[in-house]
Amino acid sequence: MIFNNISYQVKKNESVLECLLRCELKIDYSCKTGNCQSCLLKSIAGDVDKKAQKGLKPTAIEQGFFLACQQQAEAIQKAESIDNELIFSHARLVNKQLFSNDICQLIIEPVSPLYYHAGQFINLKNSQGIVRSYSIANIPSEQQLIELHIHKKTNGAMSHWLFNEFNVGDNIDFQGPIGECFYTSENKNKPMILIGTGTGAAPLIGIVRDALKSGHQGLILFYHGARNIEGLYLHDMLSNLDKSHSNFNYLPSISHNDDLLSNLGSNDSAIKIVVGRCNEIAIKKLQPTPQTILYLCGNPEMVNTTRKKAFLAGIASKNIYIDPFEYKDLRKSER
Amino acid sequence: MSESLFDKIGGEGAVDAAVDIFYRKVLNDDSIAHFFDDTDMDGQIAKQKSFLTMAFGGPNEYTGTDMRKAHAPLVEKGLNESHFGAVAGHLQATLQELGVPEELTNEVMAIAGSTHDDVLGL
CATH class of the missing domain: 2.40.30.10 (Translation factors)
Structure with missing residues (x-):
């Protein structure tokens, strides 16, 4: 494979990203799972795999852009980095x-x-x-x-x-x-369930703000899970939304019951914080309809297992929107 | 020109309707779920979709060699006759659930059956 006019020896079954990292080139990357698009490169000659262009805009695909982490290196004869600008x-x-x-x-x-x-x-x-x-x-x-x-x-x-x-x-x-994990007003009348761990609440509060601004009519259940009370960092804001919108329910939970009672004393919110994992609580209470829309954000393992459970429970695959927060593997060698 | 099997069943809409039902049945069947239990659910659903499109007589790019190559890792993991039969059973049940007439179901099952040797690497 020729990359930026220099030839590199490719190993069988390795991705373009793996090949370039093995050769100690400094290139941008982050999630390594085909989601973040930070390892985008341009193919000059070669057969780009479909999955290496998943989620890219048509204009990017037309220009031969591809995700280096998802592309077999063997199939690419020539590629180059894309101008930063x-x-x-x-x-x-x-x-x-x-x-x-x-x-x-x-x-x-x-x-x-x-x-x-x-x-x-x-x-x-x-x-x-x-x-x-x-x-x-x-x-x-x-x-x-x-x-x-x-x-x-x-x-x-x-x-x-x-x-x-x-x-x-x-x-x-x-x-x-x-990314595709956002609100669309065609779902205005449908029940919506949002499950997020940690800062998975960030995209979810964005989606809720969008829904409420669009005049969402269906019931909205917002399950936010954290390790401890401090992790429920939107507690006051979400509690207020719960009070001011009759179709919005905020359901917080913490997975570790360290300091629940002492911390709750200073909190005069009427919302009850449950001990347990937010996704397990949500799945237990799940009453799926063909319309139910589900958003899952945060810990990748939580996102993937919950997605499967919700699907098996009857939620349509096209109605499940996910944003797994893949963290970069900090170890130098491969897993 | 007579209507094709794919059109008679309901084309792409029928595939969309069938894919969730079919994939749910497969994942709920402990005897075969491990062959399909990939964390990449999008990829899995896309695969089921192209399989159903082919079985419904729709436009597809499958060749026998692709089938063979794609299933070879599963054959290595022990994919055999009984698993093939289980998947076929779920396909049939899916078609029944969707109310596909018997003669069309038979045609679909015949197409699915024709992949037997390639899928099992025989």
Whole structure:
């Protein structure tokens, strides 16, 4: 395979990304599962696999763009990287505030207006070249601002950088919006169930905001799960939505019952926090109809097992929207 | 020109209606679920869809060699006659559930049956 005019030896069954990383080339990538689109390259000669173009815009497909992590290297004779300016746009950080000790909210302002749906994601690329995906939590408005929720991961290079070194006024590159996990008003009258763990609540609150703004008529159940109370970082906001909208129900849960009672004392919200896993609670109560729309965001294992259980319980496959938060494998060697 | 099997069954709409019912039956059958139990549900559904399109006599790009190649890893894992029969049974039950007339069902089952040797690598 020739990449950027240099020839590389390809191993059987490896992906283009694996091949280039094995040869110690510095190229952008993040999820390695064909979702984040940060490893996008352009094919000059070769047979691009269908799955390596899944989710790409028609214009990108026409130009031979493909996802390096999903493409067999053997099938590509010649490829090249795509000009940074074609993929990345710029934005400025205008506000940053803590939701909790390890979750913060970033408000960024793109230099040019962005057309997007709340619930889609963008890839941020920092000055060190690290790329990560973050979901958009707000709906488009005249101010043209984008709201992101960042979870500080243990050893998370990007999240630590965003927490500690990315300051108001700083610029950042971003790619997107990307993704199919968002609200459509044709589902206005249908019952909607949203299940999210951790900052999986970010795309979900975006979807809820979109639904409520569109005058959604069906019942909305919002299951937010976290490890502890601090992780239910939208508790007050979602409790208020629950009170102000008769068709919106907020159902919080925590998987570890460490400090439930003492923390609840200071919280005068009427919403009851249940102990257990949010997806298991939701599946237990599930009453699927042919119309039921399901959104699943956050921990990939939660997303994938819940998707299957919901499907087997009778929810139509086309009515299940997912956004698994794949985290980059920090180990240098392959699994 | 007489209507094709695919048109008589209801074309792509029929495939869409059948795919969830069929895939649910397969996943609920413990004797075969492990062959289909991939975390990539989109990929699995796409595969069931192209299989159903072919079985319904619709436009498809399947060749015997593709069938053979695609199922070879499963044959290695022990895919055999009984599994083939189970899947065929779920296909038939799906068609019955959708109210497909018997003579059309028979035609579909004949097409599905014609893949037997390639699927099992015989």
